[in-house]
Amino acid sequence: MKILVCISHVPDTTSKINFTDDNSKFDTNGVQFVINPNDEFGLTRAMWFKEKQGATVTVVNVGEADTEPTLRKALAIGADEAIRVDAKPTDGMFVARQLARVAKEGSYDLIIAGRESIDYNGGMVPGMLATMIDANFVNTCISLEVEGDQATAVREIDGGKETLKASLPLVIGGQKGLVEESDLKIPNMRGIMMARKKQLTVMEPVEAEAATESKKFEKPAPKGEVTLVSPDNLDKLIDLLHNEAKVI
Amino acid sequence: MSVLVYTENENGKFKKPAFETASYARGLADMLGTTVTAVAVNAEGAEELGKYGVDKVLTVNDEKLEKFSAKGYAEVLSQAAEKEGSTFIIVSSSANAKYMAPVLAVKRSAGYAPNVVALPENDDTLTVKRTVFTNKAFNHTAITTENKVIGVSKNAYGITENEKDVQLESFAVTLGDEQFGVEVTEVDKVTGKVTIADAEIVVSGGRGLKGPENWHLVENLAETLGAATACSKPVSDLGWRPHSEHVGQTGKPVASNLYIAIGISGAIQHLAGINSSKVKVVINNDPEAPFFKAADYGVVGDAFEIVPELTEKLKEFKANNA
Ligand SMILES: Cc1cc2nc3c(=O)[nH]c(=O)nc-3n(C[C@H](O)[C@H](O)[C@H](O)COP(=O)(O)OP(=O)(O)OC[C@H]3O[C@@H](n4cnc5c(N)ncnc54)[C@H](O)[C@@H]3O)c2cc1C
Ligand SMILES: Nc1ncnc2c1ncn2[C@@H]1O[C@H](COP(=O)(O)O)[C@@H](O)[C@H]1O
Numbered sequence: 018m019k020i021l022v023c024i025s026h027v028p029d030t031t032s033k034i035n036f037t038d039d040n041s042k043f044d045t046n047g048v049q050f051v052i053n054p055n056d057e058f059g060l061t062r063a064m065w066f067k068e069k070q071g072a073t074v075t076v077v078n079v080g081e082a083d084t085e086p087t088l089r090k091a092l093a094i095g096a097d098e099a100i101r102v103d104a105k106p107t108d109g110m111f112v113a114r115q116l117a118r119v120a121k122e123g124s125y126d127l128i129i130a131g132r133e134s135i136d137y138n139g140g141m142v143p144g145m146l147a148t149m150i151d152a153n154f155v156n157t158c159i160s161l162e163v164e165g166d167q168a169t170a171v172r173e174i175d176g177g178k179e180t181l182k183a184s185l186p187l188v189i190g191g192q193k194g195l196v197e198e199s200d201l202k203i204p205n206m207r208g209i210m211m212a213r214k215k216q217l218t219v220m221e222p223v224e225a226e227a228a229t230e231s232k233k234f235e236k237p238a239p240k241g242e243v244t245l246v247s248p249d250n251l252d253k254l255i256d257l258l259h260n261e262a263k264v265i
Numbered sequence: 266m267s268v269l270v271y272t273e274n275e276n277g278k279f280k281k282p283a284f285e286t287a288s289y290a291r292g293l294a295d296m297l298g299t300t301v302t303a304v305a306v307n308a309e310g311a312e313e314l315g316k317y318g319v320d321k322v323l324t325v326n327d328e329k330l331e332k333f334s335a336k337g338y339a340e341v342l343s344q345a346a347e348k349e350g351s352t353f354i355i356v357s358s359s360a361n362a363k364y365m366a367p368v369l370a371v372k373r374s375a376g377y378a379p380n381v382v383a384l385p386e387n388d389d390t391l392t393v394k395r396t397v398f399t400n401k402a403f404n405h406t407a408i409t410t411e412n413k414v415i416g417v418s419k420n421a422y423g424i425t426e427n428e429k430d431v432q433l434e435s436f437a438v439t440l441g442d443e444q445f446g447v448e449v450t451e452v453d454k455v456t457g458k459v460t461i462a463d464a465e466i467v468v469s470g471g472r473g474l475k476g477p478e479n480w481h482l483v484e485n486l487a488e489t490l491g492a493a494t495a496c497s498k499p500v501s502d503l504g505w506r507p508h509s510e511h512v513g514q515t516g517k518p519v520a521s522n523l524y525i526a527i528g529i530s531g532a533i534q535h536l537a538g539i540n541s542s543k544v545k546v547v548i549n550n551d552p553e554a555p556f557f558k559a560a561d562y563g564v565v566g567d568a569f570e571i572v573p574e575l576t577e578k579l580k581e582f583k584a585n586n587a
Binding site for chain 2: 137138144229230
C-alpha cells in the first residue's frame with residue numbers, strides 16, 4: 018500500500034498570535050512551527066500501516082523552503098520520503114490543486130490529511146483534494162483499518178460516531194483518536210540521523226488559482242475583568258447569570 | 266439568483282443550525298436584493314422555515330439520502346444551485362456540513378469560507394469575517410470566485426425571525442452510485458443526552474476533579490441545567506472521560522451561551538476551543554489560574570464544596586422559575 022501523508026506546517030499551539038504590516042500578515046517572530054497536530058496523529062497511524070502491513074509512506078507539504086525542518090521531522094519519525102511543492106500555500110483550493118497533482122502522479126492508495134490546520138482552520142483541503150482526484154473521502158476520522166483494497170473507518174459526528182466502509186483510493190481528514198496521544202512518535206537520534214539521508218524532492222507548483230484572499234486580520238476585543246463571587250454567596254452567581262448575563 | 270441555504274435536520278426535524286443559517290441567508294439576500302431558497306432533505310414541516318425568512322423550500326425526498334453522504338448531499342445542493350441560478354450557498358458548521366462543504370466547493374468551482382461570524386461587507390468585495398487561529402483572531406476573507414460557499418459559525422449570527430409566505434416545491438435529484446462510494450454501516454449516536462454541538466450550556470471538568478469517580482458533580486450540575494458535559498484534554502487522555510468530550514484546540518470547539526469550567530486551569534489550548542462561548546464561568550481553588558483572565562464570572566474555592574451547593578441552589582432556582 019502506498020500512503021501519502023499531507024503535512025501542514027503551523028505555529029505551535031502555545032504561540033502568541035500577532036500580526037504585522039498593518040494587520041495583513043501573521044507575525045512569525047519568535048514563533049515555533051510544528052507538524053499540524055491533526056497530521057501528527059495521521060502520520061503515526063501511517064507508521065503503524067508501514068510496520069504492520071508493509072506500507073510505504075511519503076509525506077508532502079505545499080510550502081516554501083522554511084517548511085523543510087517540519088518535513089525532516091516527519092522523515093525522522095519514520096516516513097520513507099518527502100515531497101515539498103515549492104509554493105506559498107495561498108488558500109485551500111490552491112493547496113488542494115497542488116496535492117491533487119502529487120496524488121495523481123504517485124498513484125497513492127491512501128491519502129491521510131488532517132481534519133483542519135490549526136492556523137487558518139480551513140478544514141477544506143482533504144475534501145477538496147478527494148473531490149479533485151475522484152477518491153472516496155471520510156472526514157473527522159478517528160479510526161482506520163485497511164484490508165486489501167477495503168477500508169473501514171470511524172467518523173466522529175455531532176453526538177456520536179459512525180462506521181463507514183469504502184474502497185481505496187481513500188482520502189481521510191484525520192484527528193486525535195486515529196492513534197492514542199501516548200502512541201505519538203517522537204523522533205529519536207537514530208531517526209534524525211536516518212532522515213538526513215532520505216529523499217526530499219522539491220517540485221515546482223502547477224498553475225492554479227486561489228479562490229479566496231486574506232484581506233486583513235483582527236484581534237478580538239480585549240476581555241473585561243472577571244467578576245468574582247464569593248463561595249459563600251452562590252445565590253449571587255445565580256442572580257448574575259440570570260439577570261445580568263441572561264443565560265439561565 | 267436566489268441565495269441557497271442548506272437547512273439540516275435530524276431525523277426529519279429542523280434544529281437551531283437550520284434556523285440560524287436560514288436567518289443568515291435572509292440577511293444576505295436582503296443585502297443583495299434577492300430571495301432565499303432552502304434545500305431540505307427528507308424533512309418534515311418545511312413550512313416552518315418561512316418564519317426565518319425563507320421564500321421557497323426545495324424539498325428532496327430520496328431514500329438514498331437517508332444516511333448522510335458528503336458527496337450525495339453536495340450533489341443535491343449543486344443541482345439545486347444550478348436550478349436556482351444561485352451563486353451563494355450557505356451552510357452551517359455542523360460536522361456534516363463541514364464534511365460536505367469542501368466537496369461542494371470543488372463541484373461548483375466555488376471559494377469556501379468556513380467559520381464565518383457576520384454578513385459580508387456591503388461593498389463589491391463582499392469580504393467575510395471569520396475566526397482563525399482557533400478563535401484567537403479573525404480574518405477578513407474575500408472569496409474571489411463567482412460562486413461562493415459560506416459556512417456560518419455556530420451561535421454567532423443568531424436566529425432572527427422574519428416571516429415569509431413560504432412555498433414548498435418538491436425537487437427530484439438524480440443520484441448515481443458514484444456518489445455513494447462511502448457506505449455508512451453503523452451509526453452510534455447518544456440519544457436523550459444533550460450533545461456539545463447542540464448545547465446552550467456546557468459544564469466541563471478538568472484534572473482538578475481528581476478522578477472519574479467524582480464526575481457525578483459535573484453530571485448533576487449539567488443535568489440540573491439541561492447542559493452537555495465536556496472535559497479538558499488530560500481528562501480524556503487519562504481515560505476518565507470519553508474522547509468525544511474533549512474540548513479545545515485539538516478537541517471539539519464549544520460555542521454555547523454558557524460554559525462552566527470546573528477544576529480547569531485555562532491553558533491556551535483549552536481556551537482556544539471555548540472562546541466563542543458567550544459567557545464563561547470558572548470554579549477553581551487557585552486564584553492565579555489563567556482561566557480567571559478569560560472568564561466572565563469566577564468563584565475561587567474548592568469545587569468539591571462549591572459544585573454540590575451550586576447544584577442544589579440551581580435546582581431551587583429552577584423550581585421557582587419554572
Ligand atoms: C499540542 C497541544 C494541544 C493541546 N490541546 C488541548 C485541548 O484541545 N484541550 C485542552 O483542554 N488541553 C489541551 N492541551 C493541554 C493543555 O496545555 C493543558 O495541559 C490542559 O488543558 C490542562 O488541563 P486541566 O486544566 O484539566 O488540568 P490542570 O492544568 O492540571 O489544571 C487543574 C486545575 O484544577 C484546579 N484544582 C485543583 N483542585 C481543585 C479543587 N479541589 N477545586 C477547584 N479547582 C481545583 C487547579 O488549581 C488547576 O488550575 C494541549 C496541549 C498541547 C501541547
Ligand atoms: N500547505 C499544505 N501542505 C500539505 N498539506 C496541507 C497543507 N495545508 C493543509 N494541508 C492538509 O490539509 C489538512 C486540512 O487543512 P486545512 O484545510 O488547511 O484546514 C491539514 O491537516 C493537512 O493534512
